Amino acid sequence: MDIGYGLAAIGAGIVAIGAGMGIGKATAATVESIARQPEVKEDLRASLILGAALIEGVALLGAVICLLVVLK
Numbered sequence: 001m002d003i004g005y006g007l008a009a010i011g012a013g014i015v016a017i018g019a020g021m022g023i024g025k026a027t028a029a030t031v032e033s034i035a036r037q038p039e040v041k042e043d044l045r046a047s048l049i050l051g052a053a054l055i056e057g058v059a060l061l062g063a064v065i066c067l068l069v070v071l072k
Helices: 003-036 038-071
Strands: none
8 A cells, every 4th residue: 555545644634633723722712702802702703703714624625635645
């Protein structure tokens, strides 16, 4: 078996872990900010959703690249 398959699997795992950690940190910061200033809850929630979508987009791109390496 080619080493590229193993490296692609490791890369996909790293992408998933990184995305999870990024969204977790963003959510924690948003919850802390809402606890400090409840009046800006709507603005912070919108920013969190946008940021989480961008993080997921990067994670999806990383997973697609890993699949392209395997399927080439």
